[in-house]
Amino acid sequence: MGKVALEGIEFHAYHGAYPEESILGNRFTLDLVLETDFKEAMLHDSLKDTVDYAKLYQLIKARMDVKVKLLEHLGHRIITDILKVYPKVKTVRLTLKKHHPALGGIVQYSAVTVCYPEDFA
Numbered sequence: 001m002g003k004v005a006l007e008g009i010e011f012h013a014y015h016g017a018y019p020e021e022s023i024l025g026n027r028f029t030l031d032l033v034l035e036t037d038f039k040e041a042m043l044h045d046s047l048k049d050t051v052d053y054a055k056l057y058q059l060i061k062a063r064m065d066v067k068v069k070l071l072e073h074l075g076h077r078i079i080t081d082i083l084k085v086y087p088k089v090k091t092v093r094l095t096l097k098k099h100h101p102a103l104g105g106i107v108q109y110s111a112v113t114v115c116y117p118e119d120f121a
């Protein structure tokens with residue numbers, strides 16, 4: 001087993017429960033760590049035996065382009081997409097941050113962390 005991570009992925013997207021969020025959008029940062037068996041990739045130097053970072057990024061980007069209200073739902077959908085393409089992934093920890101959320105005060109970011117399986121926290 002080993003870990004694959006993409007950290008600090010940034011997007012401008014239109015997620016949020018308030019109407020202005022779906023019009024103005026916001027900056028989002030995503031950190032992702034997944035655990036998978038990439039022993040064959042270590043032995044044979046083959047991309048097909050591990051998680052392709054570029055493909056992983058494209059999966060995330062495609063999901064970030066679909067407006068949703070809640071970060072919790074967005075995190076769940078991203079993990080579901082990853083598991084469809086990479087069924088050998090054993091665990092996923094994803095943290096989504098919304099920068100400067102409209103809360104009526106100065107807040108650097110709001111964040112949720114979504115894990116798979118759910119008891120992996």
